[in-house]
Amino acid sequence: MLKVENLSISFRTDEGLITPVEDISFEVRPGHTLGIVGESGSGKSISTKAVMQLLPGNGIISKEAKILYTDKSGKVMDINKLGKKGRAIRAIRGGEIGMIFQEPMASFSPVYTIGNQMVETIRLHRNVGRKDARRIAIGMLDKVGISNPEARIDQYPHEMSGGMRQRAMIALALSAGPALLIADEPTTALDVTIQAQVLDLMRNLQRDLSMGMIFITHDLGVISHIADDVAVMYLGTIVERGPTDKVIHEPAHPYTQGLIKALPSVDRLHDRLTPIPGDIPSPNERPTGCPFHTRCSKTIVGLCDRHQPQILQVGEDHTVRCFLHEKQGRATA
Amino acid sequence: MLRFTLERLVGMIVTMVLVSMMVFLIMEIPPGDYADRYAFRKYSGTGIAITEADIEAIRHDFGLDKPMVLRYVDWIGNIVLHGDFGQAFAFETDVIKVIGDKAWLTMAILFGTLLLTYLVSIPIGIYAAVRRASAADYGLTIFSYLGLALPNFLLALIMLYFANLRFGADIGGLFSAGMADASWSFAKVWDLIKHLWLPAFVLAWSAVAYQIQTIRATMSDELNKLSVTAARARGVPETRLLIKYPARLAINPVVSTIGFDVNRIFSELPIVAVVLGLTELGELLLNAYLDLDMYVAGAILLMLTFVIVVMNFISDILLAWLDPRIKLGNN
Amino acid sequence: MTDMIENRVLSGSSGKVRKESAKAHKKRLKYYSASQWTLIWWRFRRHRAAMVAATVLLLMALLGAFAEFVAPYGPTSRDTKYLDGAPQIPLFCDQNGCSWRPFVHGVTTKRDPVTLRAISVPDPDKRVYLTFLAEGEKTDLLGFIPTSTHLFLLDDKRAKLHLWGTDDLGRDVFSRTIYATRTSLSIGVIGVLISFVLALVIGGVAGYAGGWVDNVIQRVTEVIRVVPIIPLYMGLAAAMPKEWSTTEVYFAMTLILGLFGWPTLARRIRSQLLSIRSEDYVIAARLAGARPLRIISQHMLPSFTSFIIVDLVISFPYMILSETALSFVGLGLRPPTVSWGVLLQQAQSVRVIEQTPWLFIPAVFVVLAVLAFTVVGDGLRDAADPYSDVR
DSSP: OEEEEEEEEEEEETTEEEEEEEEEEEEEOTTOEEEEEOOTTSSHHHHHHHHTTOOOTTEEEOTTOEEEEEOTTSOEEEGGGTOSSSHHHHHHBTTTEEEEOSOHHHHSOTTSOHHHHHHHHHHHHSOOOHHHHHHHHHHHHHHTTOSSHHHHTTSOGGGSOHHHHHHHHHHHHHTTOOSEEEEESTTTTSOHHHHHHHHHHHHHHHHHTTOEEEEEESOHHHHHHHOSEEEEEETTEEEEEEEHHHHHHSOOSHHHHHHHHTSOOGGGTTSOOOOOSSOOOOGGGOOSSSTTTTTOTTOOTTTTTTSOOOOEEEETTEEEOOGGGTTTSEEOO | OHHHHHHHHHHHHHHHHHHHHHHHHHHHOSSSOHHHHHHHHHHTTTOOOOOHHHHHHHHHHTTTTSOHHHHHHHHHHHHHHHOOOOEETTTTEEHHHHHTTHHHHHHHHHHHHHHHHHHHHHHHHHHHHHTTTSHHHHHHHHHHHHHHHSOHHHHHHHHHHHHHHHHOSOOSSSSOTTTTTSOOOHHHHHHHHHHHHHHHHHHHHHHHHHHHHHHHHHHHHHHTSHHHHHHHHTTOOHHHHHIIIIIHHHHHHHHHTHHHHHHHHHHHHHHHHHHHTOOSHHHHHHHHHHHTOHHHHHHHHHHHHHHHHHHHHHHHHHHHHHOHHHHHHHO | OHHHHHHOEEEOTTSSEEEOOHHHHHHHHHHHHOOHHHHHHHHHHTOHHHHHHHHHHHHHHHHHHTHHHHSSSOTTOBOTTSTTOOOOOOEEEETTEEEEEEEEEEEEEEEOTTTOOEEEEEEEEEEEEEEEEEEEEEEEETTTEEEEEEEEEESSTTSOOOTTOBOTTOBBHHHHHHHHHHHHHHHHHHHHHHHHHHHHHHHHHHHHHOHHHHHHHHHHHHHHHHSOHHHHHHHHHHTSOTTOOHHHHHHHHHHHHHHTSOHHHHHHHHHHHHHHHTOHHHHHHHHTTOOHHHIIIIIIGGGTHHHHHHHHHHHHHHHHHHHHHHHHTTSSSOTTSOOHHHHHTTOOSHHHHHHOGGGGHHHHHHHHHHHHHHHHHHHHHHHHOTTSOOO
C-alpha cells in the first residue's frame, strides 16, 4: 500500500547542504506492520515525515524519489508530486495516513480538549455533523481502552496520565479512519508496564482495523513483538531489510548483529552485554564508503572505507547492504 | 475558578493597601506640610502677618497635628468610606471636584491606546513570525528599535508638527475650541474621538514596539511546537492551523502583560499630555506636583495605580480563562 | 606530532577526504580552551551592529569625559551678539575663493526691517578662521586639571564659533550638548549601579533565604512594579527642596532613579538563585563539602553573571529616558546644570521645530544613546548565550 523508492532527504543549513537520508527504499504491505529500527540520528523519523510531506521549510526530498501510495479506493498516487500544501496532501494527512508521536503531551495542543481536537479531525475527513463526529470520537476513545469516554472526551490533555494520553493520541490519529498508521516511537516516553499495554493495544487495533502500520523505534525487542517486516537504518541508509523472524534470527549485517548482541535479555542475566563500539557520527560528517565501517569489527580495509556496498539479496525478501555477502548474494539494484 | 478569583482578589487588596501606604509616604515627603502651604497661599500678598500660632491652628483644624499613622488611617478611611480624597489647596475645593470628569477622559485615552496597540501589534507580530527573515520582518525589527528609542515627547512634537502642517491649527488637546466646556452630548463624544487618535498614536507607539517583539518571539516558538506538526499531520488547513494552534497561544503573553502596557501608558501620560495639551489626569498630576498640591497628586497616583492593579487582575482572570492549565495548577 | 595533526583525516559530508590544516587546528584548540568571557567577546565581535553601537557609546563617553577640552565654551557662557543663531558650518570655499583652512563667516548685527528687532546675519565677506588646540576659556579638565586648551576655536578671539547654533540667550548648543552628554550618561551609570547593588542584595536575600522573607520582598517588589514609574519618580523629584544646590539635586536624582530601578533585576537574580539552588551540580558541590561562599561564587554566580550584565546594559535606556523626561517637564535636574533633558526643555513646542530646529540636536543624542544601549544589550545577550556557536 505504501512503496517508497530511492528516497533521499537533504536540508539547507548554514554549513551547506546536509543529507541525513540517502537513497532508501521500503514497502508497507496492506494489513502488515513495518518496523524501522535505528539509533537516534539514523534518519528514521525524517523519512516518515517525508512520507507525510511534513519536513520543515529547509528540507528537500530528492526529485527521483517515489512515494507511491494506494489509497482506500485503490487509486495509486505519488505523494512526492503532491507538494507540501493543497487539498490532495491534506486529504492524505489524517484521512489516509495517521501519525502518532513520541510525546503525547507535546502533540496535543494544551488549550483545547481532547474532544475538540478529535472532532476537528473527524469533520475534516468525514462528511459528518458535530454530533456524529462526537459520537465517533467517543467510540474511538472506548476502542483504545479509555474508560468512561463520555466524560474523558471533554478533558484537557494535562488532566490525563501519560499512558492515557498516549491512548488518546492513538484515538486521535485513528479518528478519521486512516488506512495506514505511522507511529514514531510511541512507547519510548512511557513506563515499561504501560509500554507493554500500549504495544498490545496497537497490535490489536492494527489487526481489528486491518491497517498498515509503520512502527519506528530504537528498540529491537519491541520490533520483534509488533512488526511483520523490519528495516534497520544506520546513518540515513537502510542496511538490512526483511521479515522480522529472519532478521532477528539470522541477522546478515554486522550492525544488526551488533544491535542484537547489545540487547539485554532475561535468560542471559549473567552474560556481559556487547555494545557496538563508538558513537554514531553526525549526518554532516558521514564516513565515506559503507557508513558503518568506522564501527564495524569486520571492516575490509581498502574496500569498506572506499566504496558504497550494493543492496544484496540474502534470502526471500531479505536484503542487506554489506560487502561480506558479496559472494552468496546477488545484487538487486 | 472561584477560588482562583478570590485568591487574586485578596492579593489585589493587599497590594492596594501597600500602594496606598507608599503613596501616602510620597505625599509626606515634601518639606513643610499642608498647613504651611495653605497659610502661605491664603495670606501671602494680603498684608496679614501670620504667626506660627496661626499655622498651628490651621494644622489642628485639619487634623495635621496627629501622628502620621492616624493621619494615614484618616486619609485612606475617608477615601474608602466616603470617596473623599481630601482638599486641593491650589483650587480651594475638594480633590474629587478638581478631578471631575478628567478621570473619564483618562480612561478614554487609555482604552483608545490599548485598542490601537493590540489591533496593530497582534496581526503584525504574527505576520513577522510566519515570514521570518523576510524584508518585512527586518523592517519591523528596525521599527521596534525606534519605538523603544524615540522619547515619547519627541514623537509627540513631531506628530504635532506634521499634523499642523496637514490639518492646520486645530489639533492637539482633547476637544475642539468650543467643545471643551460644553456639556456632554453625542457631538462632544464624537469630537473627543476625533481628537483621541493623536495621543493614542503617540502613547501606543512604544507599546506596539514591545508587543510586536513579544508576539513574534512566542509565535516563533509556538510554530516549532510538535502540536503544530501533529495538527498538520491530521490534515488541518494551513490558515486555520495558524490561527487555532500557534496564534491562539501567542495571544497569552499579550494578555498577561496588559497590566504592563497600562503601566507604561500611564507612565508616559503626564509628559505626552504637556506636549499635546491634554487636559486629563496626567497633566493635572504634573501640575499638582509642581504646585506641591499633594492631596491631588496622591489621589491621582492612587487612582492610576488602582486602574493598573484592576487591569492586572482582569488579565489574570482572562489568562486563566484562555489557558486551562493555569486554573488547574492553582486548585 | 605536527605531521600527525596536519594529516589528521576528517570525513567530509561530500564523501571526499578533507584534511585539516595546522592553522585551522590551532584555531580549534584555541576555541576549546578559551574562557567564558573570551568566547562572549568573540561572539560579540562578530555582531556588526552591536560593534558599531558600542563604538558610538565609547565615543559619547569620551566626548562627555573630556567635555572641557572638546567644547569650545562653557555650558553657560553667552554670546549676546548671536541669539537664537543658526548653526555655523565650517567652509573651505565661498564666493571669494577657497582656503586650506576651514572658516566661517563673521556675524554682523542688523535691524530687522519689519519687526525692528536686532538680528544677527552672516556677512559673506568676513572670514573667521578656525584654529585647533587653541587657548581659550579657562576650565578644569575632568573637574580638577586646570587647562585652557580647547579642541578648536576661532582665530579671532572676539568672535565665537557656534557649530550647532545658539539658544535664545546666545549659549552655544554644541558646548551645552557635550556637557549634557557627561551629565546624562553619568546619571545613567550611577543610577544603574545603585539599582544593581540594591537588586543584588534584595534579590540575593530573597533567593537565598526563601520562605517568609522571600514572600515579603516579593510583595514590596510587586508594589513598586505596579505604580507607574515616571509619576512615581516625579513625586519624589517634586519633593526636592527648591533651595538645594545643583550638586545636591544631581545626586538626589541619581538616587531616585536608582532606588526604583531594581525590581526587574532583583526578580531575575532571585529566580535564578532559586532554580540553581536545586541543580544537580550545586548539590554535587555541596555534597563534596564546598562552603556556601564557594558554592555561590564558583558555581552559582558564573552561570548567570552574563545575564545580569545584559540586564544592566538594557536598563540604561530606561534611566536615560527617565532622566530626560523628568528634566523635560521641569521636575528633574535644574539649570544651570545641563543634561539632555534640561536642554530639551527649551524645545517644548512646535514653534521651536519651525524656527530654531537646532535646539533638537540633544534629542538626537538621546535617541542615539538609547538605540546604542539597546543594540549593545541585544548583541551581548546573543553573545552570552552559550548555545550560540562562534565558529
